[in-house]
Amino acid sequence: MKINCIVVDDEPVSRDTLHQYISNCPSLHLVEVCKNAIEASMVLNTKEVHLIFLDINMPKLSGLQFYKSLVNPPTVIFTTAYPEYAVEGFEVEAIDFLLKPFSFERFLKSVNKVSNLLKMAHNKDQNEAFILWKADKKIHKVKIAEIEYLEAVGDYVKVVYGNSSLLVHSTFQNILAQLPSEKIVRIHKSFAIALSKIKIISANKVKLNTTSIPIGQTYRTGFLEFINNNS
Known part of the structure; x- marks a missing residue:
């Protein structure tokens, strides 16, 4: 099963890095790259998204504020250059926290966590159908x-x-x-x-x-x- 994901980050270099990493990961399908929470909201309202790579420190509306505002949020992996946000990120049940700059190997480790959790949820649904x-x-x-x-x-x-x-x-x-x-x-x-x-x-x-x-x-x-x- 392909994991539909979006990137939400206000930094061009970070967006490009994640775009490259996702393109090299067969289990992921990149739905959209967003510069801010407003763009991300439009995507989530119109397309099926399983995973968000979400920057925390963004202007106007932070990644944490945005994620907390979602009614039925997809799985999230937070990305940021500020380690002090990690505790608050895990409080909203983030799957992982990637500290910039992160390697492809570290990125892949996070993706595998998501993949395993989604497979378990899918199998549970199938067994209960x-x-x-x-x-x-x-x-x-x-x-x-x-x-x-x-x-x-x-x-x-x-x-x-x-x-x-x-x-x-x-x-x-x-x-x-x-x-x-x-x-x-x-x-x-x-x-x-x-x-x-x-x-x-x-x-x-x-x-x-x-x-x-x-x-x-x-x-x-x-x-x-x-x-x-x-x-």
Whole structure:
């Protein structure tokens, strides 16, 4: 996952340094370089930003004042030439504090902290994501992370998850449309599997945690290309 970031700094040399460092970091995508808090506010109101490289000592509105004013602030790494601001910076739960001038290695260490935290948050969200399906005249809550495979059975779809299964009255296509395509992949006209549950892939079948699923001839090439591109 690319981390969308912005730079907010009133010093041209600092902006140029961060621009260069970010361009050399594959995990980062630079959305905008801003000279002050006003420009940064406009960007945050219109674009998705995960991380701010924020100078503390800026005229009119300091980086700390600006960050404290945000309702749902992105993750922040403060940058400044004044070490006395460090304590106050960490009080607003900054990920890191870069003292100018800082090396690329020091910059990369901060970025890795952010990357790890965002991955943990993303995985938590994915593990908690769920979907509601009606079966047996009841509404069942199914965690997407627990789904093992789906099977088309006449006018129903069998959903196998955890130690349970459901028969949902729906078309196979409709059920698949409700699920993340990067996690649940169709490999047969009657089967779709969860990539996280794969144990072994052979020439004509996929072994999952509890069963083996055939790979349909029509879906074989696309499925193997998907696996190769995501492995």
